[in-house]
Amino acid sequence: MRLFHLSRASHRSLAVASVTVAIVVGAPLAAFADWVQFQGGGAHNGLSDGPSAPLAVAWTNEDIDLEGTQTSGGLSSPVIAGDGTIVTVAPNAVLGFDGEDGSQIFSADRDLGPSSQPAIGQAPDGPIVVFTEGFGDSGPTPSGSVTASPSAAAPGDEGDSFDSHVNAVDLETGEPVWGSPVQLEDVVQTPVAVDETSAYIGDVGGRVTIVDLESGDVRWTKELGTRIAGAVTLDSGRALVTTLGGQQEPSEIVALDAETGDELWRASAEDASNLVTAPVVVDGRMLTLDAIGGVLAFDAEDGRFLWRTEVINPSHQPFVLPGLVGAPAPVSADGEVFAVDVTGRVYAFDAETGAALWDHALNDPSQFSPPLLTDDHILVSTDSGTLYAIDRGSGHLVWRVDGGGTFLRGLSDAGDQLVGVTGFRNAALVAFVADATGRLIDEPSPTTLDIGKLLTGFLLGGALTGLVALLLARPLQRRLGPAMAPGSAEESV
């Protein structure tokens, strides 16, 4: 494994100096957040205590070289180590960036594979980056497209090997930490999850593999039948796994004992479609989304079905299975559940009943990223590269800021800044900080009826067009006369 560090020591010194100066001058400085895996922690709740709107771009790093020819996968959503180091996976490498300015500090080789989000786990000798690699025999498929069906080919003839692994490198040194990578049987397109001792990986073949962080030994595996549809969620000693389901197999959330792999229960809803996200655990509820627009809640303790509310979006199937990058997920806090569909429409529900509270149509697709929830706002990264902030109470748009590149995704809480990635082949890293000079806006959703605006559009557009048509056609009709008058049918115009 090739590895190089880029003046990490000097960056460190700079960071320490910055902290010292900040303390001396009394400026508020948040501690680095713990965003070591998909949506923050093992429950994947997407809650951030970092900055919120108004936001401004602090820095961008567009000088990221994705080595190799197969670079269309771009960068994975980033994860943030305890010291602020930003780690992301490129098609051929694991990349580390300085949290202060986004400069690259290390790169470690990785077998070509989907840019699935890595996780940072704690090994006895320090933090390690756990990542998946390899496409298998089918080779890479074009990314940037999200499909509702598995995009990786099924295993071919017997004897075909799927060259897919779990691997880990030391965050400090970039050296491999395990004797050898852990062989998997299928490609992985979902984020890695970690707890104190283990990494949890679900593959497209429906297999969950649990790897000991210290040794890299497989602790247990479990066959669940159909494709794993999101990151494995870790809650109260259980691993909660969403299976996509198939023609005959139901789509379920399976609770496994995290220690032994024993199955505890299965949760499903009769009228649900294929579940497409990791189960997100908040306030004793387990939340997920289904493909035809269902937002579902189960009891996190026993998997009992609580409610399902279906969102309707005439423009597009609301929620889709993650492709080679990104993964959808709902977020929830303070008795409310929020979800963002692929067209960028944001929905809020009562967490107790599932009743719809409000929605806001951003009309800016958000295909590759779950939202992030701050104390006041829900932050939505979109394909145009704009980051939107929606007020949690009113559902009104309160802020928008251009991230400087397209396909903004994977917003992660890095303490006093939020970090995301943009682009695919032209990958970049972008950080947002609180903008002290910014003033929040207050825009209701375009799906809220404004009768004045509606009538203005009608009068200026519809009525005027009708009037023009009348004025143009009347002289013509006078000249032509009734069409069925004798001989008129044969007349040529």
Next chain:
Amino acid sequence: MSARGRNSKRAPEPPPRRGLLSGMSAPPLDSMPRIRTSFTRGLAGTWSSPLIVGSLLAWLLGEWLVAVALGYPGPFALLAHVSAPTPLSTFTDLSLSTGILGVRQGLLFVFVTAAVHALWFSVLVGLAIETIESGGATRWGAVRGLRAYPVVLALHVIGVAVVFAAQIVAALGGGGLALIIQMAALVVTTWVFAFAPVIAVTEHRRLMDCLGRSIRAARMPGSGNLTFAAIYAVPIFATFLAPGLPGVLLDVNPPYSAWIYVVLMNLLHAAIVGAFALRYLAVAEEVPEAPVRSAPSRERAGGRGARGRR
């Protein structure tokens, strides 16, 4: 001599059976207005009528307000084809119903939206026929158009069936073939059924008779009806796929550009309805009647009845 022998002597020689597209190679039908003439007449007749233009605007505004009140969030551009003949307007029926109630319940609700749209289309056909016949439209034209309601409603149901069938067949074909299959289904259905509402209004025929007569009128050799249907339906189908048209966002307060697009498209459909009316009325007397059931089948039926009575 056997019964078969006697019948074969008396019965006239049946006309040679024509294929679906056999009329295309025939010389032009003199009594059928040219395509350009039809369209110009349809446009001048419908667009010059304050009643047609005004009621079209009122219908669009009213339908939009009702749809929004029922929870439809947009896109507004969907209403661009409310005034189109089926199956082009079927996409509006489907999208509106699933956009309000979701995919599962919306598929049943589609017949409710179809029934509502059939009402508007019947009125529009009545008004368009009146402009063709007399040069102007009155409210009696609208009332007269309601005669076509059962036929138009049936056509909406057929439209739903055609759209689903085309999608199923297209799914089997895959890729570019799917697009061609869907487009062909739209063109053929528009072609064969476009005259049915006009027949219902002007000739007071029953449903099946209207549909049959519409097919026979559409297939008249040298009429150019298939060409006309294709010239109309293919570009309309293209607008279903075209990105960036005004009014495609989720927005219940459409901007003026979206209104311009939607009203223009509906006016275009109204002009086409007028053109179809003119084309049918111009050849109505030449459309062959449905062939009468042959005598042997009646005899066989009588024979069976006689045996049954015994």
